[in-house]
């Protein structure tokens with residue numbers, strides 16, 4: 001059965017791999033993008049998740065063109081790395097504003113219709129560093145840890161209406177976000193990963209698709225690591 005899926009930040013990186021995985025399975029997939037040319041094959045809606053009006057407008061367009069969102073993947077996220085004493089308040093709040101408050105905006109808009117439909121799947125993309133911590137990423141790690149508390153609260157709030165809310169926590173994935181790291185940094189990271197390599201975006205997408213499938217109907221409030229073993233024990 002073809003469902004109406006929305007992937008925020010589905011225009012590149014992990015989000016694009018997730019969008020492609022749903023499209024390949026026959027779902028109707030909307031993606032958000034902020035600038036440039038979005039990839040073909042999806043319903044591309046221009047939307048910055050830090051702007052409430054743009055989120056509202058995006059949902060309107062998606063509902064008109066492919067129906068109310070039945071599967072939401074809140075994937076859009078940013079980093080603004082800095083050691084604490086050099087981290088400005090803006091560095092901190094802007095990352096929280098996108099990764100946490102932006103996710104709140106898109107989830108709230110989707111949940112409204114899911115509650116009415118008495119079904120839905122919400123998947124949030126966190127990160128291994130949300131629970132592990134990461135020097136130089138206090139803002140990012142705080143935002144990603146925040147997603148876990150957010151998801152688990154919603155799992156309790158929405159569960160009786162047949163809506164599941166889960167978190168996928170990737171480790172290091174080969175995308176634009178990690179391409180800024182130096183070879184030296186990459187080597188150090190890979191040295192700490194039991195599987196000894198980065199993940200491909202498609203490997204994250206596979207877990208997201210599973211959580212949205214019928215087989216995962218009894219999984220909610222879970223944090224699924226896709227991190228090559230990097231975060232084991234957390």
Ligand code: NDP
Pocket residue numbers: 008009010011012013014015032033034035047048049050075076077078098102125126127128169170171172173174175176177178
């Ligand atoms: P990229 O930097 O490659 O892509 C980020 C995506 O988020 C882009 O599509 C971008 O859109 C979108 N985005 C950022 N800010 C906004 C905003 N305000 N409104 C709408 N869209 C926005 O990152 P990845 O693909 O690597 O990461 C995807 C998610 O996975 C993020 O949440 C990230 O934190 C998480 N993650 C990534 C890991 C990695 O190693 N790469 C590891 C663990 C988690 P635009 O093209 O318009 O900029």
